[in-house]
Ligand SMILES: Nc1ncnc2c1ncn2[C@@H]1O[C@H](COP(=O)(O)OP(=O)(O)OP(=O)(O)O)[C@@H](O)[C@H]1O
């Protein structure tokens with residue numbers, strides 16, 4: 001799957017435009033690092049890509065591998081504050097990923113089909129959260145919450161996960177753990193778009209980097225073809 | 236955490252001396268206008284010790300009647316509050332800006348604010364006219380006012396639920412009902428419970444006067460004792476009222492402790 005932003009303009013209040021003609025492509029099976037200074041519009045860019053904000057000009061389209069447009073692309077969005085529901089358990093949070101395919105009274109009453117629960121258990125196991133199903137999410141550590149958020153996206157069947165400042169609040173070791181996890185998920189065909197202002201993460205974990213500046217993507221290339229120094233220059 | 240020392244500023248009152256003086260002058264002139272310094276009125280303050288003496292000792296004879304009517308007051312408050320909670324949760328959800336557009340929330344919020352402008356006792360009076368004397372009018376009156384009031388408390392709490400969490404779910408296109416059920420309600424649940432308890436405590440006190448308009452409960456007797464100058468029974472009624480209010484507050488503080496972290 002590919003998610004394409006084509007000539008996207010967006011402003012919260014006219015006439016101030018935060019995004020001024022953004023062109024960028026996020027692909028499944030690939031980690032794209034979106035780099036930009038604070039206030040450059042990284043969060044805004046992800047929200048537009050996720051469909052939470054409607055571009056005032058340009059368009060966002062999802063296409064499958066043969067180029068056919070997808071009306072309901074499987075996208076996960078992990079906001080800066082992780083966006084998990086603190087007052088619910090790990091299992092309940094993960095099951096939220098199954099809500100779109102299980103609409104109706106049953107799930108509103110808290111009853112999910114058996115196979116969904118089993119699937120959720122499997123995913124939690126894979127992400128190293130086995131045995132934590134009944135823990136309240138608000139009592140988890142930052143790294144564990146992030147895993148819950150990933151688990152929810154996997155449960156949803158997301159082919160692309162848009163993650164805002166995903167590792168900015170973690171300590172260095174946990175950051176590496178989470179990024180290693182993302183690398184292993186990439187091998188399963190899942191793509192990530194991760195915003196950051198840490199240029200050093202790009203070469204190690206990104207396949208591609210896109211630098212956002214003055215409302216435009218001023219640089220987009222393979223992560224291996226660039227260096228932290230060059231990125232700092234571009235910022 | 237460390238605290239940095241900072242110079243302690245002089246504790247200045249939030250409004251200047253001129254404003255304080257002006258308020259004092261206005262209050263004083265109002266009291267004069269209402270006759271507080273009229274010698275004839277001042278002389279009547281001398282009746283106070285006699286009035287208090289007349290209340291003692293409390294008359295135990297009406298106690299069973301008063302306890303029964305106070306139980307009715309608590310039941311009115313309970314039923315009225317329960318109905319209000321049941322109505323307020325959906326009304327507040329519909330008034331939540333992060334869920335619905337202005338076309339829904341603005342008119343609804345307006346209607347709710349009109350409803351809570353009218354106090355319970357006036358609503359009770361209206362229901363006495365429509366459904367007749369008795370506790371049902373009290374329940375409906377309490378439910379009306381409380382719905383207006385509680386809905387506001389709840390939609391403010393629902394609005395305060397972290398938008399990011401809602402957005403993360405919304406991207407998965409789960410539908411509004413699921414957004415309410417799995418994000419807004421769980422994140423605001425503690426607040427809903429504590430505000431409902433608060434509303435109940437408030438309604439127990441407020442229901443004590445519903446009897447004044449014939450809407451049931453102990454207020455009927457309080458009014459009657461004042462009118463027939465039976466101050467000893469009046470003091471019994473006030474003691475019963477105090478005892479029940481304290482008991483209800485105690486029970487609800489236990490419920491809070493049990494269900495709400497700090
Ligand atoms: N809800 C909003 N309403 C109005 N303006 C907003 C809103 N959100 C962001 N902005 C403005 O849009 C611009 C871009 O903000 P955005 O949050 O997208 O930046 P960012 O790159 O994510 O910053 P950071 O690295 O600090 O998270 C900023 O100037 C900000 O003030």
Ligand SMILES: [Mg+2]
Nearest residue numbers: 042043080164
């Ligand atoms: Mg941001």
